[in-house]
Amino acid sequence: MTGPVTRGHVVSDMSVTIQLDLPEALVKEAKANGLLESRRLGELLNEELRRGRACKDLGRVLKELHSLPGKPMSPEEIQAEIDAVRAQRRRRESGH
Secondary structure (H helix, E strand, O other): OEEEEEEOOEEEEEEOOOOOOOOHHHHHHHHHOOOOOHHHHHHHHHHHHHHHHHHHHHHHHHHHHHOOOOOOOOHHHHHHHHHHHHHHHHHHHOOO
16 A cells, blocks of 8 residues: 655655455455555545544543533433524524
């Protein structure tokens, strides 16, 4: 796989060879959809890494929320907050 690797202001290419054992049907479908091309594999890896970071961030935020003092909001209280924000947005968008 080839792609730019940034180090400071220098961009260089790095090549990695990966061997996979996949079912033939999966290989055929992946090839037909361009998923086994270096550029596309790089995009898929970047997306999966982004998802992993987002999942970790969400876990951290949820942990922080659960550690806040006080009683959790009820579903009705949450809906009331959502309704208030939506009403405020509608007023702002209508120019009032």
